[in-house]
Amino acid sequence: TNDAEMHALNKQWRGFDKPTDVLSFPSDGPEIPGEASHLGDIAIGYETAFKDAESMGRPFEGHISHLLIHGFLHLLGYDHIEAEDAKVMEPLEVRILAGLGWPDPYATGPYAGGAHVDGMGEG
Numbered sequence: 001t002n003d004a005e006m007h008a009l010n011k012q013w014r015g016f017d018k019p020t021d022v023l024s025f026p027s028d029g030p031e032i033p034g035e036a037s038h039l040g041d042i043a044i045g046y047e048t049a050f051k052d053a054e055s056m057g058r059p060f061e062g063h064i065s066h067l068l069i070h071g072f073l074h075l076l077g078y079d080h081i082e083a084e085d086a087k088v089m090e091p092l093e094v095r096i097l098a099g100l101g102w103p104d105p106y107a108t109g110p111y112a113g114g115a116h117v118d119g120m121g122e123g
Contacts, residue, residue, distance in 0.1 A: 001043055001044070001045060001046070002045070002046070002047050003019040003045060003047040003048055004019075005043075005045075006019040006020055006021075006023070006043065006045035006047075006048060007019040009023055009043055010023060013025070019045050019047070019048050020045055020048060021044070021045045021048045021049045021052060021067055022042065022043070022044055022045065022049075022067040022068075022070055022071045023042070023043045023045075023071070024040060024041075024042050024043075024071040024072075024074035024075050025040045025041045025042075025043070026039065026040040026074070026075050026077075027039055027040040027041075027075075039072075039075040039076065040075045042068065042071035042072065042075065043071075044064065044067055044068065044071070046064075049063055049064055049067055058105075062097075062102040062103075062105075063105075065097060065100055065102055066093065066097060066102070066105045069093050069096050069097060070093055073089055073092060073093065078092065090106055093105070093106075094106065
């Protein structure tokens, strides 16, 4: 979605008065035996994601892949607010991205910024 919509979602659901790159909304509905599970929804702020990818020198497709994986892991219950949780979640992101042919987004160097990008540390 666009920055205006992400700003509204981020403010409504997280109390942050700014757009962000990715938000995850876990499903609170019951599981129905024999049916595919609905884990929830992921909102990607494509305008913020594009700006972030450009400023970090990353291919947009790789950055979007990272955001989708990041959001999906949140739907599975992973988090990164606490350092111990990040030590579990971030290596999963790196392994999944590597399987897709993308480099480690947390590594230092020309592809990555080393730390969480704006928004990634928030949701």
